[in-house]
Amino acid sequence: MHQEHHKKLGQLLTAAFFVCGVMPIGLMALVSLPSSRQIALLALAAVGICAASFWLSRFFVARFTATDQDAIKLDEQMAHVEKMASIGSLAAGITHDINNPLQMILSHVGWMHELLGDEDPAQVKNLEEYKNACIGIRHHVNRASKITHRLLGFARKTDGEQTSVQVNELVEETRSFLEKKALYNNIEFVLQLEPGLPATMTEGNRLQQVVLNLMDNALDAVAQDGKVCISTSRDDRQIRIDIIDSGPGIPAQMLTTIWNPFFTTKKKGEGTGLGLAISRSIVQSLGGALTAQNRSDGTGAIFTVKIPINTVAITSTIETGQENGTI
Amino acid sequence: MARYSVLIVDDEEDFREITTKQLIRRDVNCESAPDGDSALKMINVQHYDVVLLDVKMPGKDGIETLREIKRIAPMTEVIMLTGHATVESGINGIKYGAFDYLMKPMDMEPLMEKLDAAYERKRIQQEKIESAQSKNNLARPTKG
Ligand SMILES: Nc1ncnc2c1ncn2[C@@H]1O[C@H](COP(=O)(O)OP(=O)(O)OP(=O)(O)O)[C@@H](O)[C@H]1O
Ligand SMILES: [Mg+2]
Numbered sequence: 001m002h003q004e005h006h007k008k009l010g011q012l013l014t015a016a017f018f019v020c021g022v023m024p025i026g027l028m029a030l031v032s033l034p035s036s037r038q039i040a041l042l043a044l045a046a047v048g049i050c051a052a053s054f055w056l057s058r059f060f061v062a063r064f065t066a067t068d069q070d071a072i073k074l075d076e077q078m079a080h081v082e083k084m085a086s087i088g089s090l091a092a093g094i095t096h097d098i099n100n101p102l103q104m105i106l107s108h109v110g111w112m113h114e115l116l117g118d119e120d121p122a123q124v125k126n127l128e129e130y131k132n133a134c135i136g137i138r139h140h141v142n143r144a145s146k147i148t149h150r151l152l153g154f155a156r157k158t159d160g161e162q163t164s165v166q167v168n169e170l171v172e173e174t175r176s177f178l179e180k181k182a183l184y185n186n187i188e189f190v191l192q193l194e195p196g197l198p199a200t201m202t203e204g205n206r207l208q209q210v211v212l213n214l215m216d217n218a219l220d221a222v223a224q225d226g227k228v229c230i231s232t233s234r235d236d237r238q239i240r241i242d243i244i245d246s247g248p249g250i251p252a253q254m255l256t257t258i259w260n261p262f263f264t265t266k267k268k269g270e271g272t273g274l275g276l277a278i279s280r281s282i283v284q285s286l287g288g289a290l291t292a293q294n295r296s297d298g299t300g301a302i303f304t305v306k307i308p309i310n311t312v313a314i315t316s317t318i319e320t321g322q323e324n325g326t327i
Numbered sequence: 328m329a330r331y332s333v334l335i336v337d338d339e340e341d342f343r344e345i346t347t348k349q350l351i352r353r354d355v356n357c358e359s360a361p362d363g364d365s366a367l368k369m370i371n372v373q374h375y376d377v378v379l380l381d382v383k384m385p386g387k388d389g390i391e392t393l394r395e396i397k398r399i400a401p402m403t404e405v406i407m408l409t410g411h412a413t414v415e416s417g418i419n420g421i422k423y424g425a426f427d428y429l430m431k432p433m434d435m436e437p438l439m440e441k442l443d444a445a446y447e448r449k450r451i452q453q454e455k456i457e458s459a460q461s462k463n464n465l466a467r468p469t470k471g
Contacts, residue, residue: 095410096383096410097410099410099430099431099432100339100342100410100431102431102432103339103342103410103431103432103433104339104341104342105432106432106433106434107341107342107345107346107349108341108345110345110349110434110435111345111348111349114349114352114435138434141432142432142434145432149430
């Protein structure tokens with residue numbers, strides 16, 4: 001639809017430029033009854049004007065198309081943010097109602113497990129089986145609760161308070177959360193933080209959740225023995241965080257699907273597939289962008305977060321998610 | 328003698344009942360209340376070291392109850408419980424003086440760790456105050 005629109009616009013523009021250019025020449029020719037040399041010159045000018053008007057209209061149409069495509073892309077991003085936010089408010093609404101019964105299951109089974117410890121193994125034939133069943137129930141309840149808690153990450157916080165955030169400090173702190181996991185798997189964190197990065201007004205907690213998700217994914221991708229590098233940098237408008245790992249990279253056909261909610265390649269019960277979907281919706285709601293690519297030498301993946309440098313708090317353009325039950 | 332005392336405030340009867348049994352087994356004195364108002368009545372007449380307080384209850388909500396508790400028994404430590412894992416509800420509670428928060432569902436071990444830590448802080452705080460008071464008392468006769 002847009003394409004056609006632009007084609008017509010192009011034709012119109014060409015005609016307009018052409019008429020504007022050729023008309024005066026034609027008039028001049030009529031008024032001054034020129035010599036053959038002048039006619040040749042005028043013809044040359046006419047050809048020049050033809051070319052110029054064609055080129056000019058092409059230029060304008062290209063400009064329009066580009067801004068239009070940007071607009072479409074922005075629309076799509078907004079639609080994505082909206083979608084995620086509505087998942088969030090739905091989740092916020094039901095999470096309380098699900099987590100309470102889950103708590104009751106955990107409490108009951110915990111109590112049962114405790115009391116089984118008092119039993120005499122000689123008297124209770126299947127004691128070990130009972131105990132194992134208790135452990136199993138606990139495990140699966142925890143699995144379910146991981147999903148409900150993850151889903152809440154989508155909930156748009158209406159009181160999303162923006163504070164002055166030092167990205168380098170945020171990265172360092174986030175690293176400390178994952179230090180144990182890295183050490184345990186012999187993975188080295190390499191931090192390349194640009195000194196003197198300016199503070200930016202943003203939602204620190206949510207940004208940290210993003211960095212945490214990406215670093216956690218990077219550790220999972222590397223699995224054992226390798227490196228995860230986090231670098232920060234800036235240009236005049238944005239701060240950029242790159243999380244680069246030495247894992248296997250992302251298969252080309254998965255480069256778009258990884259962003260879908262519930263897409264995961266991890267073992268059942270280990271990944272919810274919500275990390276990247278949540279992260280992207282958070283970064284977008286903070287006015288930034290989150291992208292993924294593979295390293296050019298094929299030795300791992302790069303996830304890039306870009307957020308604007310805000311000197312004052314910005315009010316979010318869209319406010320959805322009625323945030324039930326938050327205090 | 329029990330190690331310390333806990334008051335559980337939660338509208339889920341099963342939760343109150345089982346958690347009370349579990350705490351008593353771990354040598355912690357434990358009572359419970361189904362809502363904020365009855366909890367406040369109990370705190371008015373009796374001392375508790377730690378209160379385990381559900382954020383979302385019918386009637387007086389968790390934060391309101393927390394502020395009241397901190398007003399009438401400022402030394403009592405409060406741990407917020409939420410079935411609703413928004414970070415804010417926890418942080419909000421901490422702003423108003425809660426010791427920490429826990430998300431439901433949780434196992435007994437993390438709950439026990441938090442309760443012990445909360446009581447530990449309360450004990451140290453109380454010791455400080457007591458030693459300051461006794462110094463004060465010692466200082467007074469020489470002054471007067
Ligand atoms: N650094 C990476 N390298 C290679 N693949 C990755 C990387 N990060 C993410 N992926 C792929 O994207 C998928 C989706 O990631 P996402 O964070 O959304 O969910 P998850 O990590 O599987 O689950 P959860 O975040 O709940 O633990 C992963 O299962 C993995 O296949
Ligand atoms: Mg993940």
